[in-house]
Amino acid sequence: MGNTFGTSLKVTTFGESHGPAIGAVIDGVKPGLPISREEIQRELDRRRPGQNKLVSPRRESDQVEILSGIFEGKTTGMPIALLIRNNDAQSKSYESIKNLFRPGHADFTFFSKYGFRDYRGGGRQSARETANWVGAGAIAKKMLAKKGIKIIGYIKEIGGIAAKKADYKEITRNRVNCPDKAAAKKMERLIEKVRKEGDSLGGIVEVVALGVPPGFGDPVFDKLSAGIGKAMLTINAVKGVEIGAGFQAARMKGSQNNDLFFKKGNKVLTKTNNAGGILGGISNGMPIIVRIAVKPASSITKEQETITVNGKKTSVRVFGRHDPCVAIRAVPVAEAMMAIVLADMMISQEKYRN
Amino acid sequence: MGNTFGTSLKVTTFGESHGPAIGAVIDGVKPGLPISREEIQRELDRRRPGQNKLVSPRRESDQVEILSGIFEGKTTGMPIALLIRNNDAQSKSYESIKNLFRPGHADFTFFSKYGFRDYRGGGRQSARETANWVGAGAIAKKMLAKKGIKIIGYIKEIGGIAAKKADYKEITRNRVNCPDKAAAKKMERLIEKVRKEGDSLGGIVEVVALGVPPGFGDPVFDKLSAGIGKAMLTINAVKGVEIGAGFQAARMKGSQNNDLFFKKGNKVLTKTNNAGGILGGISNGMPIIVRIAVKPASSITKEQETITVNGKKTSVRVFGRHDPCVAIRAVPVAEAMMAIVLADMMISQEKYRN
Amino acid sequence: MGNTFGTSLKVTTFGESHGPAIGAVIDGVKPGLPISREEIQRELDRRRPGQNKLVSPRRESDQVEILSGIFEGKTTGMPIALLIRNNDAQSKSYESIKNLFRPGHADFTFFSKYGFRDYRGGGRQSARETANWVGAGAIAKKMLAKKGIKIIGYIKEIGGIAAKKADYKEITRNRVNCPDKAAAKKMERLIEKVRKEGDSLGGIVEVVALGVPPGFGDPVFDKLSAGIGKAMLTINAVKGVEIGAGFQAARMKGSQNNDLFFKKGNKVLTKTNNAGGILGGISNGMPIIVRIAVKPASSITKEQETITVNGKKTSVRVFGRHDPCVAIRAVPVAEAMMAIVLADMMISQEKYRN
């Protein structure tokens, strides 16, 4: 189980990394939303591997087909099914790791849970699954855009190098999705260096949602913060999530951390945004600000000790087509998950306002 | 909505801070588990306010009544309903803040969402709700204990003072739930000082689960990490959550962060535990380690600028009975939420093993 | 599990027939709906046993207490918890049947499922649980009334005696909830006769919903018809449900069964109502008409063969306080379940119209 995400907007996904196809069924989109295959494809292209040397060389065209739910260019209110065929699945390269557990990888835990091994590229646990989320996220973004909500994700830090600026125009101009030109250069150089060493790097991704009105999220269990926490920790390799001042808030006093309200025109704003746009689990109208910690990819070509499935000592160098810094491609994925959570809560919230 | 938590173990709660009662309905517990009212009460007593000067002086006896689901000292498989009457609800002390929005508080967002104000002590958003979770958590802990799983929570850091030791016996010997005697003393002094200033402090809570076997959690959306992330960010005032090395993992290389497998007797272990017991969203048999960032309480007696419900500038000093450092009482709450998530996933996991 | 009913309006119940209390948590009601304890009590009084010789002599005052979700006479949008204490629980009268399986009763199946026996008056399977539904239904009826929707239930047939008229004013004037005065008299006499024989009677209840606009229900799985089917077959002793012409439709030709559309003022109506107000799973604006088959109560004082829990042959006469014709008290219960289903689908439908 655990293949459906969301409450008012439900995303059900399927497919293994090396099976015939992956796909997603998105249920809960209202009728009348204009959306084209190209808009979804554009988002998928941002996540697609094989684009440059800083990401996995696996070549997937990741062409999406819309199977249902859209008629004459608009949603019908019926579930939207997206299908992506797998083309470049090289299961053979996984033969060598078939009988051992890769350190830091999900091999062992999947085997422990289900009692068998789908060694073909991580099966369902592969990050290939995130293409489904990006597809669904493209639709969620469209729903949000209609209400003036925009989501922007970028690299905040890689291998200890932090972005000092947040110039959104820069993000697409470098290979690391970073809004700081100078930092981006340093990150690129570091990644190339570490990749050559057969190693990998972690990073921090920041996602911002602009234009979210006050009122998204529920006061007790389905808090917006809880929804975001779940969504972000669903992303492969994510080991931490913080909102607004996050862990830094734990080191402040109340008088420092409290954001003071003021009114500007019709809007209630706060002077600071330590809350990251969420108070008591509900959006307060300020930008939603979220950061996630992405661990370094566990698949490295450096030799590491491990054990076989039978418990014997061995060592492994994980070849295959892996990302030296998965945080880069986590950017569109994190945006998608944020979009899905917000669109879901937007639908829920509409119930209180008609 | 959003008053039910969990999938295989469902906790539905109700009640406002200043209404007649709060309560929880716990559904999904198998028949035959021995549990007494006293065991539940003991956990509630750990969370109860009014115990010393470092926590809220509100005096609630928090006596729990079991309304259903237990017969002759054992669970029946039917829903267990817990009821806690509110005794010391002083709604009058909230009159003064009835017409303004307290900074850092959920007043404004609740009002934005529902279009009205339940000013009585935060209504349903009050941390009083967490007594329900602790009650449900007591039952979850009992379920886990039967399988040898134990949960321990404690203060890791307050106001910048970090615990250096993890001596579990110390935790209950000081007023701040800290496993480091020397640090606890410093924390206590700092909290008293800040409380006198009319201010509050944030802190970091760590929760550890020992004895969790490999296999808890699902590989895609219902990852154990995602479940924990949701649970922890459900707790009032929590602004961040991290697992294992957490944000530190984002600064490591793969070769540093990967935990190497080895076999000891029948068990597969790892040499380090940067993963915090979770790989690919599924428990790996190592201790589950989680840290949460608790912001300083927003209710402080220091004067702060704010606006009235009509948008006029004003200032406020929030009197009432508040905690100078909510992180302390967040300890049993975080344990409870961890227990609920683990018990839920334990039930789910049983499906794969019979 | 299985103690929560509904999707957009969730009713979670708890409590055993002979435990301290029963209760319901109703989640999903919007803020601002005026509702008083008395309105809920009035519905409970209609279902209450001990009112006359045609129903169970158990004397329960069934006084409901509202624990949460209502503030200053209006709903707050938070869950509404209702509590009903059990007063007249005579567990001792069940001692004699403790070690055998009553024919037609749920003893055996509950025991088979859970592996133990809560012999106290049927435990959670007792029809006492339906008081919770009637309480929740009172709130649902209030939600529906606001939109001009009204629900009327009555006895259509008892022991083969059918109501020929549908004079709604008659329903409360006789002891069998029948809209046909003459038929009611005959039914009353028959029930008294059968009761004296130590036997029981079945019956058919009809429930009508007036004022339901077109659009309630979903086109595929959450059809209004499917929701009603589930709700009605949830009621104890119900063995069949039909909508509109129901089983009679299976004997018609399409040209006879099709209801022809016409327009009257702004409204689209149909000349006949064989569809019972539902086409393709969605309400069509005509009255919703549902009939349910209620089996005769299994608890009778006539001697019947059966077996002990150890499988030995024995016989039993079931004394205790039972209804000679449970269909009578099923009327307010069926109304309540219909109200809950319609209110749930009303909330869902609102999403498509703002």
Place this chain on the structure above:
Amino acid sequence: MGNTFGTSLKVTTFGESHGPAIGAVIDGVKPGLPISREEIQRELDRRRPGQNKLVSPRRESDQVEILSGIFEGKTTGMPIALLIRNNDAQSKSYESIKNLFRPGHADFTFFSKYGFRDYRGGGRQSARETANWVGAGAIAKKMLAKKGIKIIGYIKEIGGIAAKKADYKEITRNRVNCPDKAAAKKMERLIEKVRKEGDSLGGIVEVVALGVPPGFGDPVFDKLSAGIGKAMLTINAVKGVEIGAGFQAARMKGSQNNDLFFKKGNKVLTKTNNAGGILGGISNGMPIIVRIAVKPASSITKEQETITVNGKKTSVRVFGRHDPCVAIRAVPVAEAMMAIVLADMMISQEKYRN
């Protein structure tokens, strides 16, 4: 919404009658169940149109493709996605009815709900959707077969002609899925006659589940009876459902209707089966017996009065490729829905027994 069915076994479907494809995602199947494409195809072939003159002449090969969840001939525990391409979609034949509401059809209610019209063959409300259920049902049947549970469906009555025998071998030997050879002949003749008149016929389908052990179903809301009721009333054109003696039970006395327990070998059985295998909402080990009322197809070529979408009087003769008696093809669909409900409850029940 409303495109997912089930709790422990979740079936999510998508696709319109005249879009590119339909499909289903089946989540909750344990790893290790052997299943082949051919087994699923075989069930689909039983439902497929175009097989003879008594059913719709639409020619769909209905070839199913398995996209995920099966590896080396066995389920993996991951979601199983099934895809069926639409080949023979003649949307043009629907042009003539584009601007009016067909009597007895879902045109009007769908339009009322969503505010637009997908006139292409009923869109998502088309009975074509039931191919998805039959596909999912094939997997559910496999799960059940492993535990010795078998499901048999057949025509009990068509146009007033009732089957008098239940010779299961006969079912596949005639064109109406009837277990009584003589009755089948009469039914076939009547259907051909009515079809030539441009009219249609209703019918009654009976579904029997053999080998269901005691314990399936929950005692309160998720009763097996309620689950079956929901499932059966989900099927297009079904207007009634009854279990065991059903509506006849409403006319019996308790002493007649109660099934008396006895023991035979290790098994507890009942002398009669008026309960249809369900007591108190839980299976009792006797055969589950369910009957459904299928209304005559609303699409007939006889001229009928109706109105246009603008409310003007008009008349219509519905050409296209329709079934003269949809009850026949409802047989495999009803079996599939029964299988899905039972497999779902089987998984739930396993939680209580390990």
